[in-house]
Amino acid sequence: MTFRFDFGTAGAAGENYRKVTPADGYDTKQGYGFVNGAQVSAARRSGEALTGDFCIPFDASFVVDVPDGNYIVNLAIGDELAPTCTSLKTNGERLILKDRRTVEGQIAWEKFSVNVRGGKLKLRFGGLAPRVNALEIVPSPELITLFLAGDSTVTDPRDGIFPQSGWGQMLPYYFRHDVAVANHAVGGRSSKSFIGEGRLDVIKEEIKEGDFLFIQFGHNDQKPDEPRFTDPATTYKPYLMQYVEVARSANATPVLITSVQRRHFDEAGKLKDTHGAYLDAVRELAREEGVALIDLAEKSKRLYEELGPEETKKLLLWGAPGEWLNYSSGVQDNTHFQEYGSLRIAELVVQGIRELNLMPLTMYLR
Template sequence: MNYFYDFGPDGTPAPGYTKVTADDVYNPDKGYGFADCSRVSERRRVEEALTGDFCIPFGATFLADVEDGNYIVRIIAGDACAPASITLSTNGERLVLQEVRTLAGQYAREMFAVNVRGGQLKLSFKGLAPRINALEIMSSAEQITLFLAGDSTVTDSSEDGFPFCGWGQMLPSFFKHDVAVANHAQGGRSSKSFIAEGRLDAIMEELKEGDYLFIQFGHNDQKTDEARHTDPSTTYPEYLLKYIEAARSRNATPVLITSVHRRYFDAAGKLKDTHGAYLEAVRKLAEEEGVTLIDLAEKSRRLFEELGPEGTKSVFLWGAPGEWMNLSGGVQDNTHFQERGGLRIAELVVEGIRENHLQTLIMFLR
């Protein structure tokens, strides 16, 4: 199924498109609309199909009911009379477009990929001057899907989770529409509990030849409860091997990723290693199995030591009382990231993709 929407004031939509006005609030009967219209306005500038009018969705989210799967999404965004600036996130607040800017009379035509689960595509608009003229949602079976299995340092934030951010949430913005990121990472999971809950089985239902499975666990494998704990010398690599075998059974490519470091420094300003033998276990398994390794632990160590104890507060989830509405009492979290941190760690993962010559991903990087 394909879906085409023409945004702006009431009038005749472009042929093949459905008209969406600033007053079109979502309801399940029609299957599309803005989640909240209170911050959406509209303008008509000129009498031109698609580009002549638009909606202005300040901090608004557009919803469209679609079948689960991969989609190529194309937007037209601009204004005949004024500059525009748009940042766009999709389901789970995954960043896909960052500060796309146009001058008066210019129109950005941008394409990106979205992996939809749960039967609904969500587009969240931000930016200094957001515009949306047209939206095309086209089903696609040809894209590479990059699956992520991991914990809270990887996962997507919830809609009300700002400023918390996993690095997997930021990864889509680095790829063209040829690669769809399917982030199955979930907070609190270990390599063991992820499998026990059927999450690897869910990935296997969609995983196909040519896809990738990126695997980063370790934070919760260290926990002592039976449901999550694994031993770095035995059960931890045994569970990781299950992910490798799952990917290979579908002719997909497994990629092991060492755990990103926590924010703990010694008196000399050197980062403390809180993962210990779990890191070496991943490196050893990658060598034994001939699996691509992105050593995110080493990459994040270098980054965090460069930033230092104070600088890393802008990467991790640190904030003073009143700084963030969702964390009004303040927060000092040395494990999880804010959006800036999620983006920096995603950059390190992309660096690892390049270093390991994963060509079918490299060729589709922006």
């Protein structure tokens, strides 16, 4: 089923479209509407179907009930009389548009993909002057799905921890609509506990021929508790191999990724390695099994040393007391990223995709 919405002031909608005004708050019976829409307003510029009027979704989300799966979304943004600036995140706060600007009189149609789990497609709007004119949501089960398995450095953020962010949240920003990112990474998980909780089984049920599975663990495999600990010399590689086998059994492509570095410098400004033999184990497994490898540990090491001890604080979750609402007492976290940092790390992952020439993913990068 295709969903189509025409946003703006009250009146007739475009053909085969449902009209949405600022008064349309999300309702389970109608299955769509604005959330946190107290500041949503609307304006009409002309009688042009779909684009002659619009909603101004300032700091609001538009939610649509849809079956789980992959969708291609077509979104019209712009204003006949004024320049606009719109940012957009989708399910899991995945970045799609960052300060997308239009000039006076320009209507831009943006096309992107969304992987939906939980029965709701969510569009969260931001930017200095956001607009939404029209929206089309089309089921697309044939899309390439890029599955992510990993920990908190990869995952989509949960509520109440902004600005903490994982690089998987930012990955959709770099892809055209041909690839849907399905981020299954969860904070605190190791290669072992992710499997023990049945999370790899969920990926196994969904992954299909032509898809990709990116695998980054190690941070929590070091933890001493029995549900998570793996030994880099004995058990770590066999657990990682289970992910490789799930992808290969579906004729999908596995990609191993070494753990992104923590921010720990020595007195000379050189980064201290905190993952040790876990990094070597991933590299060895990639060589032994002929699996593509993105050495994110090495890439992030170079980035951190280039920036230095002070500038890297802008990547990680550092903040003075009162700087971040969710960390009012201040925070000094050398493992997790804020959004600027996760965007930079996602850029390194994309760099690795290009270097490996992972087809057809490379074709679909922006």
